[in-house]
Amino acid sequence: MEKLKRNMIVLRGQDNGRRSIFSLPGLFRWNRLIALLGAIAILLFFVYPVLKLVLLSFQGEQGLTLSHYNELLQQERFWSTLRNTVYIVIGSTVFSLVIGTALAWVVAYTDIRHKSALHMGIMLCFILPSYVLTLSWSSFTGSQSWLAHVLQWIHPDLAPWSMYSMGGIVFVMGIHHFPLVYMFTLDVLRKIPRDLEWAARAGGASRIEVFRRITLPLALPGLTAGGLLVFLASLDNFGIPAFLGTPVNISVLSTLIYEEIIGFGPSAFARGASLSVLLGAAAVIGSLLQWILLRKSHASDTMQPDLTPRYELGRMRKPLAFAIWAGLALITIIPLSSMISMSLKRAYGLGLTRANMTLDNYRYILFENERVWQAIQNSLVLSLVTMLACLIIGSGFAYIRVRKPNQFNKMAELATAVPYTLPGIVFALSMILVWMEPIPGWNPGIYGTMTILFIAYICRFLILQIRSSVTSFMQLDASMEEAARISGAGFWRKWTAVLLPLLLPGILTGGMLVFLTALTELTVSALLYSSGSQTIGVTIFSFEQAGDTLYSTALSSLIVALIAVGGVILLIAQRWATRKGVKS
């Protein structure tokens, strides 16, 4: 910050010295210097880690070798993990696609009521961190839960289905990811011109035929892209299989890499790296496919979404609304409250009566266990710093990207997307490899401290901010800015009086997204934390591994409260922005 200020002063001083006429060669030199520094930073932070990871997976004692991959392919463990991964990813993707598409169709096309509330309810599953959802479901289906009591009351032999199984993992992953499909498909469906459907009706097609022969084919690119997004998210997910699979020996690629690295065997890093390259390659191929599909359907970008209903539900309206709301409550609210009630119990296994209720678990994690308090502080500081850094760097970059687009910018944006595209565990491993010894023989002491977490979080979440800032800048016509300059506004006045007030709601939404994602992050920090730099996610994970379910549910409930506070702040900010007339 201090340095930035000093630079500004230097810039201004020069400006005055030249009697307020910019010297162009000077300007070009500055631009070139900034571009050069940017290029170096991007190579160092975004490209080098990936290269290093790939290199390590091929590195043997004598030069390049395929021995790590050979070794992998001969292990039974690898094949069973691969099988599990494929089943889980495909299963949860199909599950998400079905629920997501159905809900998207209902919200996009029918005249069901309270659509915006429904929208929020659907998004809730995705906003909750996956380990919170997991804990909710495992406590909801546990042998001591309400569900178990209800089932037992129906028939003594009935017991809830155990979440600690393949099916459980597929289910939780599916309900965590279906909002992704929903969001994608909703937009696509709304952009299909209603005339096309009318034309088909006029041509004699029935409603079902219209859906099969017009709506579905038109929505297919968007649907497939949504499906691929879920595929990527499922490959990336670490929390759900780590919480539900590890206790019963079901591993997937992301948890296997974690176990390899944590296990610290003789060639742990090399084996982890080759597994990571395989997982990363799958993710990159998935992203490429998605990108190609989206480019194909780019034509619909200019289309205005059509928000008015196209199908009247008639008598079905109330029953359908009831079914959807009940379903949503069943998959989120009820398990969540089951988790919260668990965190209020005096001991695991007690029934929920007033006598058994206590706030002791909260008192313990907040005041008696220093590690938890430390973790909360760490997570808050980490996510605040990450948010601020991403706000400044990401918005600055987005501004240049939108106003002066060129090949270099485009490549830079692509590079910054890499850490988020790669599965978190893969990215975390590449961070370890780079920062343990950036130059062979030199250890700057970054690995094993908070610093590596700062670097990793900023690198990984920067693209989130860039995307949302780019959207904000694109919506702001360049003439707004030019009108300010013509009116005599220099750099600061232009930004403070015109650009920032107009862009702030959009940019802050991006910042809030970065903040919440960083606050609840588990995967990257699980691999990068060390004693003293543990995060909230890691602490919940360790409680769960140690069997301290009461503490893990209490901390998770706290996280839910924090997210709710964040959400309310965001809503207030948006309201305030709308009232100022910014949005209209």
Place this chain on the structure above:
Amino acid sequence: MSIQIQQVSKSFGSYQALHSINLTIEDGEFVAILGPSGCGKTTLLRILAGFEQPSSGNVLMDGKVVAGSGTLLPPEKRRIGMVFQSFALWPHMNVSEHVRFPIRTHKSTPSHIKNNEQNRIQEVLNMSGLSHLAERMPHELSGGQKQRVAIARAIAPQPSLLLMDEPLSSLDAMLRMDMRREIQQVHRNTKSAVVYVTHDQGEALAMADRIIVMKDGRIEQAGTPQEIYLRPETEFVARFVSKSNLVKGHWDADMFVPEGGTNIAWPGKQVANYFKSNGLYPVRPDQFHLQPSSQAGILGEIANIQFQGKEFHYDIRSDTKRWEVISPLPFGLNEQVSLSLSSVGGEGV
């Protein structure tokens, strides 16, 4: 402010938008730059504003170089106001805040305005008929009102040059006519030089003291509206500005004998040399005189009629050509007519 544009060229990559333009704009002059889209008129305006750097050549304002090789005075340091095609109103400021912004922000605002900010805001709002809307936000205004705010904002700090980039193109036809009058009024009141970019020849003819017609990055013709309209110097200006028909024939000194005509010769003392050396005569649609086919002239058949109230727009087909003719006289479809030059407007018979 007097402005000199000397040998200004501008290229974007391999595309050359302007080819060494020379132009002088006098203090207080209303200059319209007229041309079809892609002719470089907006680029020229943006160079005047300071948003673009010329690839070569200089721009001088009051004798001082503001853009040239190696120097570029940024827009915020030039004493200019600008009205944008899209109005460019800031959605988070109300009408009077829009007017206040440049008064407060612009360093070169005269001190008597800066010190009496509130009076000046009132004055400008009155001048633009916005006093009763001072507290409105942009989204609460109609198109014409938005336009007035954009103009009020541009003139508030008394700039010595006012740039207008197709300011009427996003308004509907009726409103456009009213706004022409208001822009003229603003020009009379402020006495600042105006550079007005448009592709609508009607706007340019109606308001400008001088019109610069541009095509493909070059100036085709510059002159007063009457000169441009009545005495075009190139084929493009004849077609684009006055929608003229180009009649083929041959010149005999100052007399023109059209092809396919019977026993006629048209006087053309003031027709530009270009047409004379190419055997052409530019005839505006209203310049044709329609007569029954028994009369002498170019013979043709009426192919289409559009009634416009005070006149008819005819499409007339002769052997190989089609003519556009505007005439108050009624004729029927497929009727045979004879075309001759009438004495209306400038050139006498």
